[in-house]
Amino acid sequence: MKTKRFCPWCGRPLYKSNQKEFDFQCxxxxxxFPKTEVLRKTDLPEVKALRHRSYLDDLWRGEYPHSHRKPYPKRRKNYVRIKPQGQKYTEHTLIKLNGSYHYDHGIRQSDVDMANAYVRMIESSRSDKQPRNGDMIRLTTKHGDYYPCAHLEKLYEDGFSVCERPYIPFIFPHPTKNGISCSTSGGAWLSVPPKALKYVGKEEKFFKDWGACGARGNGAVSFKAEVSVWEYTEPDPVYDDYTTKDWRKIHLSKDVTTTKPEYLYYGNGIAFRTQQELDEYMALFHGKLYTVYWPNSFELWCYFEQNVKIPIDKWKSLDLPRTTFRAKPGHPVKIEIDDVKHIITLYTFYN
Ligand SMILES: [Zn+2]
Incomplete structure (x- = not known):
């Protein structure tokens, strides 16, 4: 039934609630919502401001904006509301995640209640249609760097603010569809256009907030909640289809300071004395060399290298071919090539 009350989150007209303990529903x-929390005709300026914000938010997040003057369409009869786990944590299970906090301050029941309230807040606000604050992103940058646990901080007017390598986000309640606001350290940050995110599933993720002692050293309590996972690949890739999800990326510099350098190419824990050494490595490791913007700098994409030392009896019974690569007199090497995972394993032995 339509009412003359408005949603305190989005400003839309409310229906009567079908839940016993509540009065209205958006x-x-x-x-x-209970009737004490909803807005009335006398609050119309506030209602209009909320509608405006919520309209823009829906638009940017990629949801078709339904009129804000009418109540939102009723859910289908078979619609089931997401019911998050009521009490995910007990003192015992929360202590397991917060060993050093427990040692310093001691986990209390109020910390457990806080964690459980946040888990409910986060899990009941997730969606597979709209990205929400705190969601996870499988991010591939145009430089081919793959970040499986990138973090969606919030929506700005130019897009979602996303962190490639976040620390555990600090969160606080946000009374909107987002459930939470985040305050996250980490880097680097980039802006992802709205509507470019593809839903790929759900995954548990760590969040934290100050525990019972308030803001102080080592005073944050961490807990996990399930969030939506989205996929985003930046357009205009610099290195074709190469990404660090499946390939090794090595930055190489070329030494042009002398005519006879000790190492002609060096970088990321690898070095090549001569052009021939590099060419041989590239042939074996399916390498491709790209020049980059800076002079005498290169990006090498190739298979991963794994070195394994095993007892001599085991080595002898390995049904693998020998290779001269990295072999020295008296130290033969057997080679295994995994073309699926792009790994080359080199086996040597010890007595
Ligand atoms: Zn609402």
């Missing part, structure tokens, strides 16, 4: 936010 189909847009998928949330029930």
């Amino acid at each position: 189909y847009n936010c998928d949330k029930d």
Whole structure:
């Protein structure tokens, strides 16, 4: 039934709630409210401001904006609301995740209640249609760097603010469909255009907030909640289809300071004395060399190298071919090539 009350999150008109302990319900936010929390006709300026913000948010997040003057359409009869786990953590299970905090301050019941409240807040606000604050992104940059656990901080007017390598995000409640706001350290940051994210599933992720002692050294309590996972690949790749998800990326510099350098190419824990050494390595490791913007700098994409030392009896019974690569007199090497995972394993032995 339509009412003359408005949603305190999105400003849309509310329906009567079908839940006993609540009075009103917003189909847009998928949330029930008691009558003390909702807005009335006298709050119209606030309602209009909320509508404006929520309209832009929906638009940017890629959801078709339904009129904000009408209540959101009723859910289908068979619609099941996401029911997050009621009490995910006990003192015992939360201590396991917060060993040093427990040692310094001691996990209390109020920390457990906080963690459980956050888990409910996060898990009940997730969606497979709209990305929400705190979601996870499988990010591939245009330089081919793959970050499986990139973090979606919030939506700005030019897009989602995303962190490639985040620390555990600090969170606080945000009374909107997002459930939470994040304050995250880490780097680097980039902006991802709205509507470019593809839903790929769900995964557990760590969050934290100050524990019972408040803000102080080692005073944050961490917990895990399930979030939506999205995929994003930056357009215009610099290195074709090469990404660090499946390939090794080595930055090489060329020494042109002398005519006879000790190492002609060097970088990332690898060095080549001569052009021939590099060419041989590239032939064996399926390498491709790209020149980059800076002079005498290169990016080498190739298979991963794994070196394994095993007892001599085991080595003798290995059904693998021998190679002269990295072999020295008296120290033969057997080679295994994995073309699926792009790994070359070199086996040597000890007595
Ligand atoms: Zn609402």
